[in-house]
Amino acid sequence: MGRGKIEIKRIENSSNRQVTYSKRRNGIMKKAKEITILCDAKVSLIIFGSSGKMHEYCSPSTKDNFSSLKTKTLQNLSNEIDRIKKENDNMQIELRHLKGEDITSLPYKELMAIEDALENGLTYVRGKQD
16 A cells, blocks of 8 residues: 655654754765665765755765865855955944044045945935935
8 A cells, every 4th residue: 555645845843854954964874875776876965954954975986076066166255255254244344434433533525425425324314304
């Protein structure tokens, strides 16, 4: 006797959802291993759970490529994080300057640019009031 079809939708009960996730994850990992062996296929599988935990499978012939790709991806993400942190720091400094903080060390040109930005902002706000 076969199983009945289930409706594919989000499982609302969190414990049932977790059990289903674990069983199906294990099943798909098993299928990936089987297709690698039976068909001599190159298979790479990455699964991220709702908690953010990563599960992976690579067929032996793709291990080196996968490790290299993972290293490059992590390096790219690290570089992007560093870039965003630097941009955030610069924006924080600019915000402090616009608030009138830490402006004593600024050169004249930057002070004039801040003054222009504030005047433009004031003009814009006054225009919105009318």
